[in-house]
Amino acid sequence: MTISTxxxxxxxxxFSAxxxxxxxxxxxxxxxxxxxxxxxxxxxxxLLEDVPGTGKTALARALAQTVDGTASRLQFTPDLLPGDVTGITVYDQKKGEFEFHAGPIFANVVLADEINRASPKTQSALLEVMEEGNVTVDGVTRPVGTPFLVIATQNPVEQAGTYRLPEAQLDRFMIKTSIGYPDEAATLRILQGVASGRPEISAIAPLDRLMEMSAIAGTVYVNPLVSDYVMRLVDATRRASEVRLGVSVRGAIALSRLVMTWAAAHGRTFATPDDVRDLAIPTLSHRLILEPEAEFDGxxxxxxxxxxxxxxxxxxxNGDD
Structure with missing residues:
Protein backbone atom coordinates (compact mmCIF):
# COMPACT_ATOMS: atom_id res chain seq x y z
CA MET A 1 0.00 0.00 0.00
CA THR A 2 1.46 3.31 -1.15
CA ILE A 3 1.49 6.39 1.03
CA SER A 4 -1.49 8.71 0.44
CA THR A 5 -1.30 12.44 -0.23
CA PHE A 15 8.91 16.10 10.39
CA SER A 16 9.20 19.89 10.21
CA ALA A 17 7.91 20.24 13.78
CA LEU A 47 28.82 9.13 11.81
CA LEU A 48 29.81 12.72 12.61
CA GLU A 49 33.35 13.71 11.74
CA ASP A 50 33.69 17.04 13.47
CA VAL A 51 35.94 19.18 15.61
CA PRO A 52 35.15 19.50 19.34
CA GLY A 53 32.59 22.00 20.56
CA THR A 54 30.17 21.99 17.64
CA GLY A 55 27.15 20.58 19.52
CA LYS A 56 27.31 16.84 18.92
CA THR A 57 26.22 15.92 22.46
CA ALA A 58 23.53 18.60 22.42
CA LEU A 59 22.18 17.21 19.15
CA ALA A 60 21.86 13.68 20.56
CA ARG A 61 20.19 14.94 23.74
CA ALA A 62 17.79 17.19 21.82
CA LEU A 63 16.74 14.33 19.52
CA ALA A 64 15.93 12.12 22.51
CA GLN A 65 14.05 14.88 24.33
CA THR A 66 12.01 15.72 21.21
CA VAL A 67 10.54 12.21 21.02
CA ASP A 68 10.37 11.58 24.77
CA GLY A 69 13.10 8.97 24.53
CA THR A 70 16.26 8.12 26.45
CA ALA A 71 19.77 9.28 25.59
CA SER A 72 23.18 8.10 26.73
CA ARG A 73 26.73 9.19 26.06
CA LEU A 74 29.77 6.95 25.77
CA GLN A 75 33.20 8.55 25.87
CA PHE A 76 35.39 6.13 23.94
CA THR A 77 38.93 5.78 25.35
CA PRO A 78 41.72 3.23 24.78
CA ASP A 79 40.90 1.44 28.07
CA LEU A 80 37.16 1.09 27.37
CA LEU A 81 36.03 -2.54 27.35
CA PRO A 82 33.20 -4.17 25.34
CA GLY A 83 31.31 -4.78 28.58
CA ASP A 84 31.38 -1.05 29.27
CA VAL A 85 29.31 -0.64 26.10
CA THR A 86 26.92 -3.59 26.16
CA GLY A 87 26.65 -4.33 29.88
CA ILE A 88 27.79 -7.23 32.03
CA THR A 89 26.38 -10.15 34.01
CA VAL A 90 27.06 -9.93 37.76
CA TYR A 91 26.47 -12.59 40.41
CA ASP A 92 24.14 -11.40 43.17
CA GLN A 93 25.11 -13.23 46.38
CA LYS A 94 21.88 -12.33 48.19
CA LYS A 95 19.65 -13.72 45.46
CA GLY A 96 22.05 -16.50 44.51
CA GLU A 97 21.71 -15.80 40.81
CA PHE A 98 23.29 -13.81 37.98
CA GLU A 99 21.85 -10.44 37.04
CA PHE A 100 22.40 -8.47 33.90
CA HIS A 101 23.45 -4.84 34.34
CA ALA A 102 22.58 -3.07 31.10
CA GLY A 103 25.20 -0.86 29.50
CA PRO A 104 24.66 2.61 28.03
CA ILE A 105 23.88 1.10 24.64
CA PHE A 106 20.35 0.47 25.94
CA ALA A 107 18.91 3.87 24.98
CA ASN A 108 16.96 5.36 22.10
CA VAL A 109 19.77 7.76 21.12
CA VAL A 110 23.36 6.75 21.89
CA LEU A 111 26.23 9.19 21.41
CA ALA A 112 29.49 7.28 20.89
CA ASP A 113 31.96 10.12 21.33
CA GLU A 114 35.35 9.82 19.62
CA ILE A 115 34.68 6.23 18.65
CA ASN A 116 38.06 5.87 16.94
CA ARG A 117 39.88 6.25 20.28
CA ALA A 118 38.69 2.84 21.48
CA SER A 119 40.38 -0.44 20.57
CA PRO A 120 39.02 -2.46 17.62
CA LYS A 121 37.67 -5.05 20.08
CA THR A 122 35.51 -2.42 21.78
CA GLN A 123 34.50 -0.85 18.47
CA SER A 124 33.28 -4.26 17.32
CA ALA A 125 30.91 -4.39 20.31
CA LEU A 126 28.74 -1.97 18.36
CA LEU A 127 28.56 -4.14 15.22
CA GLU A 128 25.76 -6.50 16.26
CA VAL A 129 23.65 -3.86 17.95
CA MET A 130 23.89 -1.41 15.04
CA GLU A 131 22.91 -4.04 12.51
CA GLU A 132 20.46 -6.19 14.46
CA GLY A 133 19.28 -4.02 17.34
CA ASN A 134 20.29 -6.75 19.77
CA VAL A 135 23.05 -7.27 22.34
CA THR A 136 24.36 -10.75 23.17
CA VAL A 137 26.06 -11.14 26.56
CA ASP A 138 26.97 -14.57 27.99
CA GLY A 139 24.91 -16.26 25.30
CA VAL A 140 21.71 -14.32 26.03
CA THR A 141 20.40 -11.98 23.34
CA ARG A 142 18.56 -8.85 24.47
CA PRO A 143 16.88 -6.24 22.26
CA VAL A 144 17.90 -2.63 22.88
CA GLY A 145 14.44 -1.38 21.93
CA THR A 146 13.12 0.89 19.20
CA PRO A 147 13.68 3.44 17.90
CA PHE A 148 17.43 3.10 18.19
CA LEU A 149 20.00 5.54 16.82
CA VAL A 150 23.77 5.59 17.25
CA ILE A 151 25.50 8.92 16.64
CA ALA A 152 29.22 8.22 16.57
CA THR A 153 31.80 11.00 16.35
CA GLN A 154 35.37 11.27 15.14
CA ASN A 155 37.79 14.15 15.57
CA PRO A 156 39.43 14.81 12.18
CA VAL A 157 42.20 16.93 13.73
CA GLU A 158 43.85 14.60 16.24
CA GLN A 159 44.85 11.18 14.88
CA ALA A 160 47.51 10.22 17.45
CA GLY A 161 46.41 7.30 19.61
CA THR A 162 43.37 6.49 17.48
CA TYR A 163 42.23 3.29 15.76
CA ARG A 164 40.82 3.70 12.29
CA LEU A 165 37.30 2.31 11.96
CA PRO A 166 37.26 -0.90 9.89
CA GLU A 167 35.37 -0.84 6.61
CA ALA A 168 32.80 -3.31 7.95
CA GLN A 169 31.81 -0.86 10.67
CA LEU A 170 31.89 2.23 8.44
CA ASP A 171 29.47 0.44 6.13
CA ARG A 172 26.96 0.14 8.96
CA PHE A 173 26.54 3.90 9.25
CA MET A 174 23.79 5.12 6.96
CA ILE A 175 25.33 8.59 6.60
CA LYS A 176 28.51 10.44 7.41
CA THR A 177 28.23 14.18 7.88
CA SER A 178 29.40 17.04 10.10
CA ILE A 179 27.73 19.81 12.04
CA GLY A 180 30.48 22.36 11.52
CA TYR A 181 30.78 25.83 12.99
CA PRO A 182 27.65 28.02 12.93
CA ASP A 183 27.54 31.12 10.76
CA GLU A 184 27.92 34.63 12.22
CA ALA A 185 24.19 35.15 12.79
CA ALA A 186 23.76 31.82 14.60
CA THR A 187 26.93 32.38 16.64
CA LEU A 188 25.64 35.78 17.78
CA ARG A 189 22.33 34.21 18.86
CA ILE A 190 24.25 31.56 20.81
CA LEU A 191 26.38 34.15 22.59
CA GLN A 192 23.33 36.27 23.43
CA GLY A 193 21.69 33.25 25.03
CA VAL A 194 24.68 32.27 27.19
CA ALA A 195 23.37 34.15 30.24
CA SER A 196 20.05 32.32 30.16
CA GLY A 197 21.75 28.90 30.15
CA ARG A 198 21.14 25.87 27.96
CA PRO A 199 17.62 25.87 26.45
CA GLU A 200 15.37 23.05 27.63
CA ILE A 201 13.09 21.56 25.02
CA SER A 202 10.00 19.49 25.62
CA ALA A 203 8.85 16.31 23.93
CA ILE A 204 6.46 16.95 21.05
CA ALA A 205 5.98 13.36 19.89
CA PRO A 206 5.88 9.97 21.63
CA LEU A 207 8.14 7.15 20.52
CA ASP A 208 5.14 5.39 18.95
CA ARG A 209 4.71 8.28 16.52
CA LEU A 210 8.30 7.93 15.40
CA MET A 211 7.69 4.23 14.72
CA GLU A 212 4.54 5.15 12.78
CA MET A 213 6.52 7.62 10.67
CA SER A 214 9.16 4.97 9.94
CA ALA A 215 6.47 2.59 8.72
CA ILE A 216 4.85 5.25 6.53
CA ALA A 217 8.18 6.17 4.92
CA GLY A 218 8.52 2.56 3.83
CA THR A 219 5.41 2.93 1.65
CA VAL A 220 6.76 5.79 -0.50
CA TYR A 221 6.66 4.88 -4.19
CA VAL A 222 10.03 4.43 -5.86
CA ASN A 223 9.91 4.32 -9.65
CA PRO A 224 12.04 1.51 -11.14
CA LEU A 225 13.92 4.21 -13.06
CA VAL A 226 14.94 5.80 -9.75
CA SER A 227 16.10 2.43 -8.41
CA ASP A 228 18.03 1.91 -11.65
CA TYR A 229 19.65 5.34 -11.12
CA VAL A 230 20.79 4.30 -7.63
CA MET A 231 22.18 1.06 -9.05
CA ARG A 232 24.10 2.88 -11.80
CA LEU A 233 25.59 5.34 -9.31
CA VAL A 234 26.75 2.52 -7.06
CA ASP A 235 28.20 0.61 -10.00
CA ALA A 236 30.03 3.74 -11.17
CA THR A 237 31.78 4.06 -7.80
CA ARG A 238 33.10 0.53 -8.21
CA ARG A 239 34.52 1.29 -11.66
CA ALA A 240 36.06 4.68 -10.80
CA SER A 241 39.83 4.67 -11.38
CA GLU A 242 40.52 6.36 -8.02
CA VAL A 243 38.61 3.71 -6.05
CA ARG A 244 39.96 0.42 -4.69
CA LEU A 245 36.66 -0.65 -3.12
CA GLY A 246 33.32 0.81 -4.17
CA VAL A 247 29.92 1.04 -2.54
CA SER A 248 28.43 -2.21 -1.24
CA VAL A 249 24.89 -3.50 -1.69
CA ARG A 250 24.25 -2.36 1.89
CA GLY A 251 25.12 1.16 0.76
CA ALA A 252 22.66 0.99 -2.13
CA ILE A 253 19.91 -0.21 0.22
CA ALA A 254 20.73 2.57 2.69
CA LEU A 255 20.47 5.22 -0.03
CA SER A 256 17.15 3.80 -1.23
CA ARG A 257 15.68 3.78 2.28
CA LEU A 258 16.86 7.30 3.01
CA VAL A 259 15.48 8.56 -0.31
CA MET A 260 12.02 7.25 0.62
CA THR A 261 12.10 9.02 3.99
CA TRP A 262 13.42 12.22 2.40
CA ALA A 263 10.56 12.24 -0.11
CA ALA A 264 7.94 11.81 2.65
CA ALA A 265 9.66 14.52 4.73
CA HIS A 266 9.10 16.90 1.84
CA GLY A 267 5.42 16.01 1.47
CA ARG A 268 5.67 13.74 -1.57
CA THR A 269 4.28 10.27 -2.15
CA PHE A 270 7.10 9.36 -4.55
CA ALA A 271 10.88 9.58 -4.69
CA THR A 272 12.71 11.55 -7.38
CA PRO A 273 16.21 11.55 -8.88
CA ASP A 274 16.76 14.87 -7.09
CA ASP A 275 16.31 13.06 -3.77
CA VAL A 276 19.04 10.63 -4.80
CA ARG A 277 21.39 13.46 -5.79
CA ASP A 278 20.73 15.33 -2.52
CA LEU A 279 21.63 12.30 -0.40
CA ALA A 280 24.30 10.50 -2.45
CA ILE A 281 27.39 12.20 -0.97
CA PRO A 282 26.55 11.78 2.76
CA THR A 283 25.29 8.23 2.16
CA LEU A 284 27.94 6.82 -0.18
CA SER A 285 31.22 8.68 0.36
CA HIS A 286 32.35 7.01 3.59
CA ARG A 287 31.92 3.57 2.03
CA LEU A 288 34.65 4.12 -0.56
CA ILE A 289 38.26 3.03 -0.16
CA LEU A 290 40.49 5.09 -2.42
CA GLU A 291 43.68 4.03 -4.15
CA PRO A 292 46.79 5.28 -2.30
CA GLU A 293 47.85 7.27 -5.38
CA ALA A 294 44.53 9.11 -5.45
CA GLU A 295 44.77 9.95 -1.74
CA PHE A 296 48.32 11.20 -2.27
CA ASP A 297 47.02 13.49 -5.03
CA GLY A 298 44.46 14.99 -2.64
CA ASN A 318 10.56 12.55 -12.40
CA GLY A 319 9.91 9.34 -10.51
CA ASP A 320 6.12 9.66 -9.94
CA ASP A 321 4.84 7.64 -12.88
Missing part, protein backbone atom coordinates in the same frame (compact mmCIF):
# COMPACT_ATOMS: atom_id res chain seq x y z
CA UNK A 6 -2.85 13.18 3.16
CA UNK A 7 -0.29 10.97 4.91
CA UNK A 8 2.55 12.68 3.04
CA UNK A 9 1.29 16.10 4.11
CA UNK A 10 0.96 14.99 7.75
CA UNK A 11 4.42 13.41 7.56
CA UNK A 12 6.01 16.62 6.25
CA UNK A 13 4.31 18.74 8.94
CA UNK A 14 5.37 16.39 11.75
CA UNK A 18 10.49 17.74 15.04
CA UNK A 19 13.28 19.59 13.24
CA UNK A 20 12.03 22.95 14.59
CA UNK A 21 12.18 21.59 18.12
CA UNK A 22 15.75 20.33 17.76
CA UNK A 23 16.79 23.58 16.07
CA UNK A 24 16.09 25.45 19.30
CA UNK A 25 19.30 23.86 20.59
CA UNK A 26 21.36 23.44 17.39
CA UNK A 27 21.07 26.87 15.79
CA UNK A 28 21.67 27.44 12.10
CA UNK A 29 22.11 23.76 11.19
CA UNK A 30 18.73 22.90 9.74
CA UNK A 31 20.02 20.66 6.93
CA UNK A 32 22.14 18.55 9.30
CA UNK A 33 19.22 18.19 11.71
CA UNK A 34 16.94 17.03 8.88
CA UNK A 35 19.58 14.57 7.67
CA UNK A 36 19.96 13.02 11.13
CA UNK A 37 16.19 12.90 11.69
CA UNK A 38 15.67 11.22 8.30
CA UNK A 39 18.38 8.70 9.16
CA UNK A 40 16.70 7.91 12.47
CA UNK A 41 13.34 7.43 10.75
CA UNK A 42 15.04 5.17 8.18
CA UNK A 43 16.46 2.91 10.88
CA UNK A 44 20.05 4.00 10.25
CA UNK A 45 22.97 5.41 12.22
CA UNK A 46 25.07 8.56 11.88
CA UNK A 299 41.40 13.24 -4.04
CA UNK A 300 38.61 12.69 -1.49
CA UNK A 301 35.73 10.23 -1.46
CA UNK A 302 33.34 13.19 -1.69
CA UNK A 303 35.12 14.29 -4.88
CA UNK A 304 34.65 10.84 -6.40
CA UNK A 305 30.93 10.67 -5.60
CA UNK A 306 30.48 14.22 -6.88
CA UNK A 307 32.13 13.27 -10.18
CA UNK A 308 29.99 10.13 -10.41
CA UNK A 309 26.88 12.28 -10.01
CA UNK A 310 28.08 14.39 -12.96
CA UNK A 311 28.96 11.38 -15.13
CA UNK A 312 25.86 9.22 -14.55
CA UNK A 313 22.82 10.52 -16.38
CA UNK A 314 19.68 10.70 -14.18
CA UNK A 315 16.42 9.31 -15.56
CA UNK A 316 14.31 11.71 -17.61
CA UNK A 317 11.20 10.72 -15.69
Missing amino acids: EQAQWYAQT LADNVEQVILGKRHVIELVLATQLSGGHV VTAEDVVGQVLLDVTPPAE
Whole structure:
Protein backbone atom coordinates (compact mmCIF):
# COMPACT_ATOMS: atom_id res chain seq x y z
CA MET A 1 0.00 0.00 0.00
CA THR A 2 1.46 3.31 -1.15
CA ILE A 3 1.49 6.39 1.03
CA SER A 4 -1.49 8.71 0.44
CA THR A 5 -1.30 12.44 -0.23
CA GLU A 6 -2.85 13.18 3.16
CA GLN A 7 -0.29 10.97 4.91
CA ALA A 8 2.55 12.68 3.04
CA GLN A 9 1.29 16.10 4.11
CA TRP A 10 0.96 14.99 7.75
CA TYR A 11 4.42 13.41 7.56
CA ALA A 12 6.01 16.62 6.25
CA GLN A 13 4.31 18.74 8.94
CA THR A 14 5.37 16.39 11.75
CA PHE A 15 8.91 16.10 10.39
CA SER A 16 9.20 19.89 10.21
CA ALA A 17 7.91 20.24 13.78
CA LEU A 18 10.49 17.74 15.04
CA ALA A 19 13.28 19.59 13.24
CA ASP A 20 12.03 22.95 14.59
CA ASN A 21 12.18 21.59 18.12
CA VAL A 22 15.75 20.33 17.76
CA GLU A 23 16.79 23.58 16.07
CA GLN A 24 16.09 25.45 19.30
CA VAL A 25 19.30 23.86 20.59
CA ILE A 26 21.36 23.44 17.39
CA LEU A 27 21.07 26.87 15.79
CA GLY A 28 21.67 27.44 12.10
CA LYS A 29 22.11 23.76 11.19
CA ARG A 30 18.73 22.90 9.74
CA HIS A 31 20.02 20.66 6.93
CA VAL A 32 22.14 18.55 9.30
CA ILE A 33 19.22 18.19 11.71
CA GLU A 34 16.94 17.03 8.88
CA LEU A 35 19.58 14.57 7.67
CA VAL A 36 19.96 13.02 11.13
CA LEU A 37 16.19 12.90 11.69
CA ALA A 38 15.67 11.22 8.30
CA THR A 39 18.38 8.70 9.16
CA GLN A 40 16.70 7.91 12.47
CA LEU A 41 13.34 7.43 10.75
CA SER A 42 15.04 5.17 8.18
CA GLY A 43 16.46 2.91 10.88
CA GLY A 44 20.05 4.00 10.25
CA HIS A 45 22.97 5.41 12.22
CA VAL A 46 25.07 8.56 11.88
CA LEU A 47 28.82 9.13 11.81
CA LEU A 48 29.81 12.72 12.61
CA GLU A 49 33.35 13.71 11.74
CA ASP A 50 33.69 17.04 13.47
CA VAL A 51 35.94 19.18 15.61
CA PRO A 52 35.15 19.50 19.34
CA GLY A 53 32.59 22.00 20.56
CA THR A 54 30.17 21.99 17.64
CA GLY A 55 27.15 20.58 19.52
CA LYS A 56 27.31 16.84 18.92
CA THR A 57 26.22 15.92 22.46
CA ALA A 58 23.53 18.60 22.42
CA LEU A 59 22.18 17.21 19.15
CA ALA A 60 21.86 13.68 20.56
CA ARG A 61 20.19 14.94 23.74
CA ALA A 62 17.79 17.19 21.82
CA LEU A 63 16.74 14.33 19.52
CA ALA A 64 15.93 12.12 22.51
CA GLN A 65 14.05 14.88 24.33
CA THR A 66 12.01 15.72 21.21
CA VAL A 67 10.54 12.21 21.02
CA ASP A 68 10.37 11.58 24.77
CA GLY A 69 13.10 8.97 24.53
CA THR A 70 16.26 8.12 26.45
CA ALA A 71 19.77 9.28 25.59
CA SER A 72 23.18 8.10 26.73
CA ARG A 73 26.73 9.19 26.06
CA LEU A 74 29.77 6.95 25.77
CA GLN A 75 33.20 8.55 25.87
CA PHE A 76 35.39 6.13 23.94
CA THR A 77 38.93 5.78 25.35
CA PRO A 78 41.72 3.23 24.78
CA ASP A 79 40.90 1.44 28.07
CA LEU A 80 37.16 1.09 27.37
CA LEU A 81 36.03 -2.54 27.35
CA PRO A 82 33.20 -4.17 25.34
CA GLY A 83 31.31 -4.78 28.58
CA ASP A 84 31.38 -1.05 29.27
CA VAL A 85 29.31 -0.64 26.10
CA THR A 86 26.92 -3.59 26.16
CA GLY A 87 26.65 -4.33 29.88
CA ILE A 88 27.79 -7.23 32.03
CA THR A 89 26.38 -10.15 34.01
CA VAL A 90 27.06 -9.93 37.76
CA TYR A 91 26.47 -12.59 40.41
CA ASP A 92 24.14 -11.40 43.17
CA GLN A 93 25.11 -13.23 46.38
CA LYS A 94 21.88 -12.33 48.19
CA LYS A 95 19.65 -13.72 45.46
CA GLY A 96 22.05 -16.50 44.51
CA GLU A 97 21.71 -15.80 40.81
CA PHE A 98 23.29 -13.81 37.98
CA GLU A 99 21.85 -10.44 37.04
CA PHE A 100 22.40 -8.47 33.90
CA HIS A 101 23.45 -4.84 34.34
CA ALA A 102 22.58 -3.07 31.10
CA GLY A 103 25.20 -0.86 29.50
CA PRO A 104 24.66 2.61 28.03
CA ILE A 105 23.88 1.10 24.64
CA PHE A 106 20.35 0.47 25.94
CA ALA A 107 18.91 3.87 24.98
CA ASN A 108 16.96 5.36 22.10
CA VAL A 109 19.77 7.76 21.12
CA VAL A 110 23.36 6.75 21.89
CA LEU A 111 26.23 9.19 21.41
CA ALA A 112 29.49 7.28 20.89
CA ASP A 113 31.96 10.12 21.33
CA GLU A 114 35.35 9.82 19.62
CA ILE A 115 34.68 6.23 18.65
CA ASN A 116 38.06 5.87 16.94
CA ARG A 117 39.88 6.25 20.28
CA ALA A 118 38.69 2.84 21.48
CA SER A 119 40.38 -0.44 20.57
CA PRO A 120 39.02 -2.46 17.62
CA LYS A 121 37.67 -5.05 20.08
CA THR A 122 35.51 -2.42 21.78
CA GLN A 123 34.50 -0.85 18.47
CA SER A 124 33.28 -4.26 17.32
CA ALA A 125 30.91 -4.39 20.31
CA LEU A 126 28.74 -1.97 18.36
CA LEU A 127 28.56 -4.14 15.22
CA GLU A 128 25.76 -6.50 16.26
CA VAL A 129 23.65 -3.86 17.95
CA MET A 130 23.89 -1.41 15.04
CA GLU A 131 22.91 -4.04 12.51
CA GLU A 132 20.46 -6.19 14.46
CA GLY A 133 19.28 -4.02 17.34
CA ASN A 134 20.29 -6.75 19.77
CA VAL A 135 23.05 -7.27 22.34
CA THR A 136 24.36 -10.75 23.17
CA VAL A 137 26.06 -11.14 26.56
CA ASP A 138 26.97 -14.57 27.99
CA GLY A 139 24.91 -16.26 25.30
CA VAL A 140 21.71 -14.32 26.03
CA THR A 141 20.40 -11.98 23.34
CA ARG A 142 18.56 -8.85 24.47
CA PRO A 143 16.88 -6.24 22.26
CA VAL A 144 17.90 -2.63 22.88
CA GLY A 145 14.44 -1.38 21.93
CA THR A 146 13.12 0.89 19.20
CA PRO A 147 13.68 3.44 17.90
CA PHE A 148 17.43 3.10 18.19
CA LEU A 149 20.00 5.54 16.82
CA VAL A 150 23.77 5.59 17.25
CA ILE A 151 25.50 8.92 16.64
CA ALA A 152 29.22 8.22 16.57
CA THR A 153 31.80 11.00 16.35
CA GLN A 154 35.37 11.27 15.14
CA ASN A 155 37.79 14.15 15.57
CA PRO A 156 39.43 14.81 12.18
CA VAL A 157 42.20 16.93 13.73
CA GLU A 158 43.85 14.60 16.24
CA GLN A 159 44.85 11.18 14.88
CA ALA A 160 47.51 10.22 17.45
CA GLY A 161 46.41 7.30 19.61
CA THR A 162 43.37 6.49 17.48
CA TYR A 163 42.23 3.29 15.76
CA ARG A 164 40.82 3.70 12.29
CA LEU A 165 37.30 2.31 11.96
CA PRO A 166 37.26 -0.90 9.89
CA GLU A 167 35.37 -0.84 6.61
CA ALA A 168 32.80 -3.31 7.95
CA GLN A 169 31.81 -0.86 10.67
CA LEU A 170 31.89 2.23 8.44
CA ASP A 171 29.47 0.44 6.13
CA ARG A 172 26.96 0.14 8.96
CA PHE A 173 26.54 3.90 9.25
CA MET A 174 23.79 5.12 6.96
CA ILE A 175 25.33 8.59 6.60
CA LYS A 176 28.51 10.44 7.41
CA THR A 177 28.23 14.18 7.88
CA SER A 178 29.40 17.04 10.10
CA ILE A 179 27.73 19.81 12.04
CA GLY A 180 30.48 22.36 11.52
CA TYR A 181 30.78 25.83 12.99
CA PRO A 182 27.65 28.02 12.93
CA ASP A 183 27.54 31.12 10.76
CA GLU A 184 27.92 34.63 12.22
CA ALA A 185 24.19 35.15 12.79
CA ALA A 186 23.76 31.82 14.60
CA THR A 187 26.93 32.38 16.64
CA LEU A 188 25.64 35.78 17.78
CA ARG A 189 22.33 34.21 18.86
CA ILE A 190 24.25 31.56 20.81
CA LEU A 191 26.38 34.15 22.59
CA GLN A 192 23.33 36.27 23.43
CA GLY A 193 21.69 33.25 25.03
CA VAL A 194 24.68 32.27 27.19
CA ALA A 195 23.37 34.15 30.24
CA SER A 196 20.05 32.32 30.16
CA GLY A 197 21.75 28.90 30.15
CA ARG A 198 21.14 25.87 27.96
CA PRO A 199 17.62 25.87 26.45
CA GLU A 200 15.37 23.05 27.63
CA ILE A 201 13.09 21.56 25.02
CA SER A 202 10.00 19.49 25.62
CA ALA A 203 8.85 16.31 23.93
CA ILE A 204 6.46 16.95 21.05
CA ALA A 205 5.98 13.36 19.89
CA PRO A 206 5.88 9.97 21.63
CA LEU A 207 8.14 7.15 20.52
CA ASP A 208 5.14 5.39 18.95
CA ARG A 209 4.71 8.28 16.52
CA LEU A 210 8.30 7.93 15.40
CA MET A 211 7.69 4.23 14.72
CA GLU A 212 4.54 5.15 12.78
CA MET A 213 6.52 7.62 10.67
CA SER A 214 9.16 4.97 9.94
CA ALA A 215 6.47 2.59 8.72
CA ILE A 216 4.85 5.25 6.53
CA ALA A 217 8.18 6.17 4.92
CA GLY A 218 8.52 2.56 3.83
CA THR A 219 5.41 2.93 1.65
CA VAL A 220 6.76 5.79 -0.50
CA TYR A 221 6.66 4.88 -4.19
CA VAL A 222 10.03 4.43 -5.86
CA ASN A 223 9.91 4.32 -9.65
CA PRO A 224 12.04 1.51 -11.14
CA LEU A 225 13.92 4.21 -13.06
CA VAL A 226 14.94 5.80 -9.75
CA SER A 227 16.10 2.43 -8.41
CA ASP A 228 18.03 1.91 -11.65
CA TYR A 229 19.65 5.34 -11.12
CA VAL A 230 20.79 4.30 -7.63
CA MET A 231 22.18 1.06 -9.05
CA ARG A 232 24.10 2.88 -11.80
CA LEU A 233 25.59 5.34 -9.31
CA VAL A 234 26.75 2.52 -7.06
CA ASP A 235 28.20 0.61 -10.00
CA ALA A 236 30.03 3.74 -11.17
CA THR A 237 31.78 4.06 -7.80
CA ARG A 238 33.10 0.53 -8.21
CA ARG A 239 34.52 1.29 -11.66
CA ALA A 240 36.06 4.68 -10.80
CA SER A 241 39.83 4.67 -11.38
CA GLU A 242 40.52 6.36 -8.02
CA VAL A 243 38.61 3.71 -6.05
CA ARG A 244 39.96 0.42 -4.69
CA LEU A 245 36.66 -0.65 -3.12
CA GLY A 246 33.32 0.81 -4.17
CA VAL A 247 29.92 1.04 -2.54
CA SER A 248 28.43 -2.21 -1.24
CA VAL A 249 24.89 -3.50 -1.69
CA ARG A 250 24.25 -2.36 1.89
CA GLY A 251 25.12 1.16 0.76
CA ALA A 252 22.66 0.99 -2.13
CA ILE A 253 19.91 -0.21 0.22
CA ALA A 254 20.73 2.57 2.69
CA LEU A 255 20.47 5.22 -0.03
CA SER A 256 17.15 3.80 -1.23
CA ARG A 257 15.68 3.78 2.28
CA LEU A 258 16.86 7.30 3.01
CA VAL A 259 15.48 8.56 -0.31
CA MET A 260 12.02 7.25 0.62
CA THR A 261 12.10 9.02 3.99
CA TRP A 262 13.42 12.22 2.40
CA ALA A 263 10.56 12.24 -0.11
CA ALA A 264 7.94 11.81 2.65
CA ALA A 265 9.66 14.52 4.73
CA HIS A 266 9.10 16.90 1.84
CA GLY A 267 5.42 16.01 1.47
CA ARG A 268 5.67 13.74 -1.57
CA THR A 269 4.28 10.27 -2.15
CA PHE A 270 7.10 9.36 -4.55
CA ALA A 271 10.88 9.58 -4.69
CA THR A 272 12.71 11.55 -7.38
CA PRO A 273 16.21 11.55 -8.88
CA ASP A 274 16.76 14.87 -7.09
CA ASP A 275 16.31 13.06 -3.77
CA VAL A 276 19.04 10.63 -4.80
CA ARG A 277 21.39 13.46 -5.79
CA ASP A 278 20.73 15.33 -2.52
CA LEU A 279 21.63 12.30 -0.40
CA ALA A 280 24.30 10.50 -2.45
CA ILE A 281 27.39 12.20 -0.97
CA PRO A 282 26.55 11.78 2.76
CA THR A 283 25.29 8.23 2.16
CA LEU A 284 27.94 6.82 -0.18
CA SER A 285 31.22 8.68 0.36
CA HIS A 286 32.35 7.01 3.59
CA ARG A 287 31.92 3.57 2.03
CA LEU A 288 34.65 4.12 -0.56
CA ILE A 289 38.26 3.03 -0.16
CA LEU A 290 40.49 5.09 -2.42
CA GLU A 291 43.68 4.03 -4.15
CA PRO A 292 46.79 5.28 -2.30
CA GLU A 293 47.85 7.27 -5.38
CA ALA A 294 44.53 9.11 -5.45
CA GLU A 295 44.77 9.95 -1.74
CA PHE A 296 48.32 11.20 -2.27
CA ASP A 297 47.02 13.49 -5.03
CA GLY A 298 44.46 14.99 -2.64
CA VAL A 299 41.40 13.24 -4.04
CA THR A 300 38.61 12.69 -1.49
CA ALA A 301 35.73 10.23 -1.46
CA GLU A 302 33.34 13.19 -1.69
CA ASP A 303 35.12 14.29 -4.88
CA VAL A 304 34.65 10.84 -6.40
CA VAL A 305 30.93 10.67 -5.60
CA GLY A 306 30.48 14.22 -6.88
CA GLN A 307 32.13 13.27 -10.18
CA VAL A 308 29.99 10.13 -10.41
CA LEU A 309 26.88 12.28 -10.01
CA LEU A 310 28.08 14.39 -12.96
CA ASP A 311 28.96 11.38 -15.13
CA VAL A 312 25.86 9.22 -14.55
CA THR A 313 22.82 10.52 -16.38
CA PRO A 314 19.68 10.70 -14.18
CA PRO A 315 16.42 9.31 -15.56
CA ALA A 316 14.31 11.71 -17.61
CA GLU A 317 11.20 10.72 -15.69
CA ASN A 318 10.56 12.55 -12.40
CA GLY A 319 9.91 9.34 -10.51
CA ASP A 320 6.12 9.66 -9.94
CA ASP A 321 4.84 7.64 -12.88
